[in-house]
Amino acid sequence: MLPQTQSRKDRERKAREELIVDHARRLLLSHGFQGFSLDDLARSIEYSKGTIYQHFESKEDLALAVATSALKERADLFERAARFQGKSRERARAIGFACCHFMVAYPDYFHVEMMMKSQSFWEKASEERRRQNAMQAGRTFRSMLEVVHAGFEAGDLSRERLSAEEIAIAMASVTVGSHIMSHVPEMRLLAGIDDSIRIVRQNQDLLLDGMGWKSLLADFDYAATDLRIRSEIFPEATWFQTP
Amino acid sequence: MLPQTQSRKDRERKAREELIVDHARRLLLSHGFQGFSLDDLARSIEYSKGTIYQHFESKEDLALAVATSALKERADLFERAARFQGKSRERARAIGFACCHFMVAYPDYFHVEMMMKSQSFWEKASEERRRQNAMQAGRTFRSMLEVVHAGFEAGDLSRERLSAEEIAIAMASVTVGSHIMSHVPEMRLLAGIDDSIRIVRQNQDLLLDGMGWKSLLADFDYAATDLRIRSEIFPEATWFQTP
DNA sequence: GAAACAATTTGACCGTCAGTCAATTTTCGA
DNA sequence: TCGAAAATTGACTGACGGTCAAATTGTTTC
Structure with a gap:
């Protein structure tokens, strides 16, 4: 595996983490911690809930x-x-x-x-x-x-x-x-x-x-x-x- | 219904409300708001969850x-x-x-x-x-x-x-x-x-x-x-x- | 004291949601 | 092009707040 490839993946991973955090911020601020659901977030970022758990452990x-x-x-x-x-x-x-x-x-x-x-x-x-x-x-x-x-x-x-x-x-x-x-x-x-x-x-x-x-x-x-x-x-x- | 009876009921109701609040305080302080469950509380006070909802609406x-x-x-x-x-x-x-x-x-x-x-x-x-x-x-x-x-x-x-x-x-x-x-x-x-x-x-x-x-x-x-x-x-x- | 009626209590049940994981799809080197 | 490895998915689980029809307890009447 080329370093080039690795770094592209890293960049993609980082970009998605930012995507998740950005959408999570919006939902968190508008609905509060209790009110915001990971299912909503998953729908919002157009990835599945499982993928969110690739980045965050809870x-x-x-x-x-x-x-x-x-x-x-x-x-x-x-x-x-x-x-x-x-x-x-x-x-x-x-x-x-x-x-x-x-x-x-x-x-x-x-x-x-x-x-x-x-x-x-x-x-x-x-x-x-x-x-x-x-x-x-x-x-x-x-x-x-x-x-x-x-x-x-x-x-x-x-x-x-x-x-x-x-x-x-x-x-x-x-x-x-x-x-x-x-x-x-x-x-x-x-x-x-x-x-x-x-x-x-x-x-x-x-x-x-x-x-x-x-x-x-x-x-x-x-x-x-x-x-x-x-x-x-x-x-x-x-x-x-x-x- | 005698006033006597009514007031005994009122007293009982008040006593139970205090019982609930006292136990809720203990559970709330030890587990936090999210961590404390109404099922636990019901078990603790030896009344059912439904009865809790006679006193508190949420x-x-x-x-x-x-x-x-x-x-x-x-x-x-x-x-x-x-x-x-x-x-x-x-x-x-x-x-x-x-x-x-x-x-x-x-x-x-x-x-x-x-x-x-x-x-x-x-x-x-x-x-x-x-x-x-x-x-x-x-x-x-x-x-x-x-x-x-x-x-x-x-x-x-x-x-x-x-x-x-x-x-x-x-x-x-x-x-x-x-x-x-x-x-x-x-x-x-x-x-x-x-x-x-x-x-x-x-x-x-x-x-x-x-x-x-x-x-x-x-x-x-x-x-x-x-x-x-x-x-x-x-x-x-x-x-x-x-x- | 018993029956009829009212009030209270119960816990099984519902919908929701965080978190999991086997199955599926995608990626990528050979 | 193929096959293994990595990434993605979403159905599923357990837990929990909240509800309500049924059961129980309490009260009144005869």
């Missing part, structure tokens, strides 16, 4: 592949954001911007992430797929750490109180939590929320201020920074409104 | 009843915490304490809450059950609002920047988010987390500081407050460690 494994493909895009956004030329807090702000941009670009991906937090999900996915997911998660985390260390080095952020990891966790926590809470229908009602993104960004700001990450919101007008972030890093962002 | 409806029963306990904790005699930020701290206490008392309830965020869950539950859940959620939210307003009135917290609802949402967001992130295995690995509760409380502190909710952590030693919260409000808390 429904969970496939869903994790979908989740990881989205996480990869998020990691790309984070790396772009971390490269923003500016003061450390501006770069942290760019990462917050990246989160919001992702939120808007994949509004239903939220449910996929929720699904992944449920126990018994991970144990049904393959080792390899879990590894790939962890790798993309690592990329997002490293982007945050990079900016935190920049803050340390510039003296914008105290090294004494919290470790870089604790700060990164805090940034991730407030973002995830705000995203979730601002989407809970009861909360939207109780608190009269109309704009989820505003809530997320506001809470990110509060947290970074709480860490004493300079320049504090009270000492600096970030309007110009936001415009630069948008034009330089996320020109495709359509949601961003100047206040 | 598996989701039953799971929501379990969730609401736990949420009620949380609301109880929040109301106790809000009653703490002290400065507004100390009372906010007591609510944070209540969250952590709940986290420790129901370590697996986390997964139940995650399940509830997934789409298509709510629409399969009954109107009445959703209403009860919203009521308990309202109690927790009102406890937070009460403390926020106390902060406004005492001048510990600025009325200008954020609304009471926005502040309450922020408190809830950082807590939920920190809880989730500090339980994600990858995060624990990447950030070297060993103590989830410390992370949650730390992030709560950062956020309240970020809002400028006096007294800031830098200006006041909350160690004595924590001891009082523990002894006065949560004497049953076994997890609390003095630093």
Whole structure:
């Protein structure tokens, strides 16, 4: 068997895996994990169910592949954001911007992430797929750490109180939590929320201020920074409104 | 039919509903939503599946009843915490304490809450059950609002920047988010987390500081407050460690 | 106390769906 | 062109949520 042939097969296999993941994403987002059936997916991709199982060892494994493909895009956004030329807090702000941009670009991906937090999900996915997911998660985390260390080095952020990891966790926590809470229908009602993104960004700001990450919101007008972030890093962002 | 008889039947019905919810809680927490089967539950309570459906109109409806029963306990904790005699930020701290206490008392309830965020869950539950859940959620939210307003009135917290609802949402967001992130295995690995509760409380502190909710952590030693919260409000808390 | 009637409980049964695997079709080197 | 190996298929299985006619239990009436 020629290497040429082997590689063509590899390419075909990869292409089909992408086909499956693409269709699975659509079905998963529109019907949720429970609501989406592999029979429907098989019909949609015009292959049999058996063929799907050539690529994925369970429904969970496939869903994790979908989740990881989205996480990869998020990691790309984070790396772009971390490269923003500016003061450390501006770069942290760019990462917050990246989160919001992702939120808007994949509004239903939220449910996929929720699904992944449920126990018994991970144990049904393959080792390899879990590894790939962890790798993309690592990329997002490293982007945050990079900016935190920049803050340390510039003296914008105290090294004494919290470790870089604790700060990164805090940034991730407030973002995830705000995203979730601002989407809970009861909360939207109780608190009269109309704009989820505003809530997320506001809470990110509060947290970074709480860490004493300079320049504090009270000492600096970030309007110009936001415009630069948008034009330089996320020109495709359509949601961003100047206040 | 005598009223006496009717009320005995009502009591029996209520008792059985509690029996079902209690067993469902155990199965739900140990196997997760997908993993727990109504046939198992029927066997466990020694009634048939049909009888379960006399009380709950779907598996989701039953799971929501379990969730609401736990949420009620949380609301109880929040109301106790809000009653703490002290400065507004100390009372906010007591609510944070209540969250952590709940986290420790129901370590697996986390997964139940995650399940509830997934789409298509709510629409399969009954109107009445959703209403009860919203009521308990309202109690927790009102406890937070009460403390926020106390902060406004005492001048510990600025009325200008954020609304009471926005502040309450922020408190809830950082807590939920920190809880989730500090339980994600990858995060624990990447950030070297060993103590989830410390992370949650730390992030709560950062956020309240970020809002400028006096007294800031830098200006006041909350160690004595924590001891009082523990002894006065949560004497049953076994997890609390003095630093 | 028995019969008639009402309410409750039951579990066999249904449709659906994740996952399997023997049979079939396609691929590809000889 | 042929035959072996690889890929594909879809009927089948078991499990599960949900239903409902039949059986059982409880209540009222005479």
